[in-house]
Amino acid sequence: MSPTTSSTTRSADDSVPDQPSTKRQKTAESASSKFHDGLLEDSSREEIRKAFMESKPYLHCKIDKLMNDDLLRRVRKEIFENLHFTVKETDIYKVHQTGDLANLDGLPKDELERLSSLFELRNAIYSPEFRDFISSVTDSGPLSGTKTDMSINSYNEGCHLLNHDDVIGTRRVSYILYLTDPEDRWNPENGGALELYPVVEKGTPANEPTVIIPPQWNQFVMFTVQPGHSFHSVEEVVPEGKPRLSISGWFHIPQPGEPGYQEGREAGESKSSLEQLQEVKRICKIAKFAHYSSEEVEDDALTQETIESLSSWMNPHYLDIKILKQMADRFYDESAVQCKEILSKELFAKIQAVTAKMDHDQFKEDKIAAHGTGVGEGWATYGPPHRLRYMTLAEDQSEAGEAAKLFANLKAKFESDAFRQWLAVVAQLKPQGYRGQARRFRPGHDYTLATTNTRGQAVLDVTFCLATTPSVKASELWESGECGGYECYMAPHDEEEDPATYKAADEEGALLTMTPGCNELSLVLRDEGVMRFVKYVSARAPGSRWDVAFEYDLPEEEEEEENDS
Known part of the structure; x- marks a missing residue:
């Protein structure tokens, strides 16, 4: 979904599932209020799950409104006022990116106050309640609450991300939350669409995508990371002065000590796109x-x-x-x-x-x-x-x-x-x-x-x-x-x-x-x-x-x- 960021394992009282408690219940209620009304309810969950399971070319879904609109607007304002973007460019991508948002925990109090809404958003996305929602919709099994993997990306004029499958380490579900201008609906002619590719055989994507998803404000797209199947790209953004802003990252499989952890599935089990490219047997x-x-x-x-x-x-x-x-x-x-x-x-x-x-x-x-x-x-x-x-x-x-x-x-x-x-x-x-x-x-x-x-x-x-x-x-x-x-x-x-x-x-x-x-x-x-x-x-x-x-x-x-x- 985006150029690689360094994921961080963090400790938080509400990150790892434990025995039910009053504190847990309050945390869940608090997390629910951060999302769009009714999103996490059973009827919405089933509707999204059905769309996910029937999707092509591989398991994915698009949620038109994910977050509380007021919260997301505050997040967007904080990003432009307080964060610095670094241009990253290689043969596979060009993008403006922040550091790993897991590092928000270590910020001094005064800096964290300036990013309080962003901190609130990140904790909501990795909350037990939302992880349970993602797990049930995607049928992905338990997801880690200690390993967060999340960054902010600004695709400005000329930025792009070429075809890859996101397979690195313990990634289980990829996601992207769009923060484009809420007052100016994104025109598909501006580029920046997420493109999904079918495979002609495992490990070999077709030359052209079959699903193209233009970005829109508060839109959330996710898919299961599937080695040799989940090939996707981000179309180049063409207009000047109209950034395609998004928050993207991954949910990981449980880490050691977490419920659902399975020994032998640690990071490094799956090979990255680069490693696959360097294998002679995988060359076209x-x-x-x-x-x-x-x-x-x-x-x-x-x-x-x-x-x-x-x-x-x-x-x-x-x-x-x-x-x-x-x-x-x-x-x-x-x-x-x-x-x-x-x-x-x-x-x-x-x-x-x-x-x-x-x-x-x-x-x-x-x-x-x-x-x-x-x-x-x-x-x-x-x-x-x-x-x-x-x-x-x-x-x-x-x-x-x-x-x-x-x-x-x-x-x-x-x-x-x-x-x-x-x-x-x-x-x-x-x-x-x-x-x-x-x-x-x-x-x-x-x-x-x-x-x-x-x-x-x-x-x-x-x-x-x-x-x-x-x-x-x-x-x-x-x-x-x-x-x-x-x-x-x-x-x-x-x-x-x-x-x-x-x-x-x-x-x-x-x-x-x-x-x-x-x-x-x-x-x-x-x-x-x-x-x-x-x-x-x-x-x-x-x-x-x-x-x-x-x-x-x-x-x-x-x-x-x-x-x-």
Whole structure:
């Protein structure tokens, strides 16, 4: 439901179920008054339970009015007046977030007084009465009263949360309480909707959601955390100055010492989305390397036949042996090199015109286009979205449009023996095989999450990028990175790091970040263990990030001689 927060186990007299007492009865009565009239009564409970049990694509429900309206308005006022939000951004999300609200217990008296309504709300949500309500509605069994897991999230312009299943540790029920402006009903065109995905098989969500729930004031949404099933995302918020404010968190299974605790179900039993991504067995279908017919390739110069073949589509500047030697020296020093204006003027102009028209017709700036936009004319959605989502060339090209035909032709160039020889000269490496795709990253929809090179040795990444740039302002926007679409290489993660989070692109783990160019080719030698992703392309982007991305298999590395410098 939100980026991970650190849950806290706390002690409170009314947190753990015990023997009935007058104090317990007063506490229950007090908690009931915090919620919307009649919500916790048997008739309401049964109605909500019925909707929950009949829901698709997995068990969830929406409660239109959860809290006492006056209390929630006071909470919203306290949040804006007294709390500080920190921007958090990784490959999977961008959000403004507070710290864990369980830490309210430790605040000095004067600070707690300024957040008294928020404190009241948190205690009501984790009260025995409301936990009993959640347990009976969801049939989830007993829920912990000592482990709270709750934070405030503000999804401002450009904020989003990509597909994941919320499975970490002892989480049992996910929830979100919306605090959008009570005087200004949220327009679904503003984005920010919660999207629920069916699964095509356990652990693999469908490419598009089947349930979309726009946020509204005092609305409460919850679902059972189900490994391999509870996949969801939060749509990007597009308008400026209209935050999607919410309180979200989890109810956990009972902890040691609590009624209902079962030994062996402690935190760590379930794997997080990141851990699942890093497992080779859980990666979506990836093509095997196709191998070249010959193992030998020249790496000192281009043959005349190769030059003639490449000159039909490549800028002649990059066929000059002096330029190639300069590029080879740079690649040797930096393990990366970028080539601007790589395509011939004629081919670039043709591709640019076709792609710009498609983007102009299908996407409007600052609007979230419907799921499925762009499908057809030789293009299909590729996933699964808990790992990646973008458009690629469909298997059936019988009705391919001009863009699909141009990119299919360009893709074939990257598979050719001529391009292989060109790579051998530039990188001083001898590719043995290749795999790759033509891709379209649509604004407001597409991305890849961080995946690791698990080949056991380095691979050569080669990517041709053509970001739609209808103006100088558009070029500057891509260059700034503010609308995403950039490609980021990251150092391997420390085993002790929180498995629920990723290193942000601007933190120490970033090895290389390349903003989307127009008619650019990049070569990067990616070592074993290095992670890589294409950042989610924002709805604010001036168009799509179109590219052709290949990996080239390299010969096994020979042991260096002792005296080799």
